[in-house]
């Protein structure tokens with residue numbers, strides 16, 4: 577298994593879905609690292625929104641047109657990697673800590689295309705589940721969450737504390753609801769299947785495509 581090749585193939589396949597005139601959400605991570613040059617090579621007339629300073633920097637260096645996301649209210653397509661992809665479409669994202677912005681950008685798009693290598697599909701979603709927490713009340717939030725640990729990582733670009741939930745996942749929908757309802761949780765890395773339209777996973781020399789909704 578050549579993981580880097582699989583990432584590149586899935587990213588290139590996703591870049592091929594982008595059309596002239598689109599506004600495109602750009603995810604974060606090493607798989608997106610292959611998407612950006614593939615997109616730039618196509619020389620399309622598109623504008624983009626970035627989910628992290630790292631992606632913004634890389635996209636601008638490649639000559640992509642990156643717009644601030646406070647004025648754009650709808651995207652045609654968002655393309656992003658994932659840490660885990662379950663058979664029913666639940667995702668875990670945020671290994672790189674960008675999950676809060678990534679969820680906003682995914683939710684704003686008509687199509688959310690998930691890319692990854694063959695290690696990403698899993699039978700069952702497992703911890704750790706990335707979290708972003710408000711610094712105010714941090715100890716009380718952690719206590720309420722149960723088994724969760726603060727990451728040794730810089731704060732998010734929005735000043736949030738990055739952490740991970742290490743307890744049982746069980747039903748992802750129920751855990752997602754509980755995390756969202758916990759005061760002090762700014763965002764978490766469980767992404768529901770309703771957000772996802774397509775999954776493109778590199779397997780050896782080919783890309784397996786799955787459409788979750790049209």
Ligand SMILES: O=C[C@H](O)[C@H](O)[C@H](O)COP(=O)(O)O
Pocket residue numbers: 603604605606607608656657658659668669670671672673674675678
């Ligand atoms: O915060 C990071 C993002 O959610 C990434 O999309 C995710 O961690 C996958 O990253 P990679 O493509 O490096 O495996």
